[in-house]
Amino acid sequence: MIKELFLAITLGSILGFGITGAFFALNKNKTSNQSSIQVSPTPTITNIQMSTQMTTTPAVSQTKTSTTITSPENNSVLSNAKISIKGDSKPNSLIIISTAAKTFNGKANSNGVFSINIELESGMNLIKINSIDSEDNQEEIELSLTYSTAKI
Amino acid sequence: MYLFFLLLSSLIFSQPIFAQEVTPTPNKTLTEEVREMVTNKVKEIQQTSKEIVSNVSNTPKSLIGTITKIDTTKITISYKNESKNITLNTDTVFIDAKKNKTKIENLKVGQDILIMGYFDQFNNLEAKRIVITELKTIENKNEIVLGKIVDISQASPVFVLIPIKNKEAQYQIKTDSKSEIIDKDGNKLTIDKLKSGQKIIVVIQPDAKIAKTFYVSKIITLDTPTAQIPETPVNN
Numbered sequence: 001m002i003k004e005l006f007l008a009i010t011l012g013s014i015l016g017f018g019i020t021g022a023f024f025a026l027n028k029n030k031t032s033n034q035s036s037i038q039v040s041p042t043p044t045i046t047n048i049q050m051s052t053q054m055t056t057t058p059a060v061s062q063t064k065t066s067t068t069i070t071s072p073e074n075n076s077v078l079s080n081a082k083i084s085i086k087g088d089s090k091p092n093s094l095i096i097i098s099t100a101a102k103t104f105n106g107k108a109n110s111n112g113v114f115s116i117n118i119e120l121e122s123g124m125n126l127i128k129i130n131s132i133d134s135e136d137n138q139e140e141i142e143l144s145l146t147y148s149t150a151k152i
Numbered sequence: 153m154y155l156f157f158l159l160l161s162s163l164i165f166s167q168p169i170f171a172q173e174v175t176p177t178p179n180k181t182l183t184e185e186v187r188e189m190v191t192n193k194v195k196e197i198q199q200t201s202k203e204i205v206s207n208v209s210n211t212p213k214s215l216i217g218t219i220t221k222i223d224t225t226k227i228t229i230s231y232k233n234e235s236k237n238i239t240l241n242t243d244t245v246f247i248d249a250k251k252n253k254t255k256i257e258n259l260k261v262g263q264d265i266l267i268m269g270y271f272d273q274f275n276n277l278e279a280k281r282i283v284i285t286e287l288k289t290i291e292n293k294n295e296i297v298l299g300k301i302v303d304i305s306q307a308s309p310v311f312v313l314i315p316i317k318n319k320e321a322q323y324q325i326k327t328d329s330k331s332e333i334i335d336k337d338g339n340k341l342t343i344d345k346l347k348s349g350q351k352i353i354v355v356i357q358p359d360a361k362i363a364k365t366f367y368v369s370k371i372i373t374l375d376t377p378t379a380q381i382p383e384t385p386v387n388n
Contacts, residue, residue, distance in 0.1 A: 146214035
């Protein structure tokens with residue numbers, strides 16, 4: 001009886017240590033695989049890197065996919081009613097410019113550059129500039145321009 | 153007993169593995185990368201600030217808003233939940249709604265004003281001219297929608313448009329003789345050229361008289377209808 005008990009404990013211990021050893025070896029292998037990928041040591045750090053990149057990405061890469069107005073500047077006071085809205089968008093996008101009173105439309109060239117003549121109303125003009133690309137993506141920018149002949 | 157041994161062994165052997173994971177060597181590289189990014193961003197912001205300062209000091213700028221605070225040297229305005237400070241001086245000209253010259257005493261909290269002047273280095277607008285106005289008169293109510301005609305009435309100048317990027321929305325659109333209809337090359341079209349299934353861009357604004365109906369001032373057709381969608385009666 002004591003012999004059998006002793007045998008059972010010994011076999012159990014061997015089996016137990018065997019499984020533990022296998023578990024240890026597996027874990028070690030996994031760790032060495034992870035440390036070989038030096039760029040992202042742990043998932044947490046990878047996340048930090050990603051979020052940092054997202055918030056600090058230079059504006060240049062964002063402007064590639066969005067519409068920007070190069071002239072005139074927002075909130076400008078202009079002494080001519082007839083002006084050109086110049087900007088960049090995606091190539092061949094349709095550009096629709098809407099003042100409170102009138103709507104003007106044109107097209108960006110193959111480089112995405114556009115220049116569209118519009119006419120301002122006297123005083124403040126809240127202008128909506130929409131660009132629609134070939135994939136039907138629509139973007140809207142608002143621009144405030146004041147037309148005044150008064151001496152400022 | 154066996155389980156106890158197993159658990160004890162697992163705990164003993166697995167602890168050092170976690171310790172190795174927590175101390176990765178590339179930490180310094182990450183810090184340097186972040187530092188570099190921050191430095192670049194600061195430089196970028198400094199450059200932009202310089203450009204803004206050099207531009208704003210030379211060209212006249214304008215702002216609109218509702219007066220929230222006023223004294224003899226300064227006005228605070230609010231527009232779209234953003235406050236701006238306006239500085240006044242002896243040269244500032246005040247114009248009332250009838251385009252006559254007026255005095256600062258006639259400006260009150262709650263009044264809408266248009267300010268023209270020059271930004272100083274603190275981003276305050278030094279007012280040269282202040283015009284009493286009404287925000288609702290300069291509001292741009294136009295909405296530009298890209299969509300497909302899904303239903304067009306033969307009896308009345310009304311059609312239904314579903315936006316390309318929002319199939320859940322629906323616009324009931326009314327045309328009249330002043331509505332301009334053109335193709336994408338700028339050629340003028342008549343209303344009878346509009347068909348169901350056609351992709352168009354519309355410049356619309358809410359109809360003051362009929363709820364949930366929009367008046368269209370401009371229609372730009374982008375293609376000829378490809379698939380004829382069965383027509384259903386339009387609610388007039």
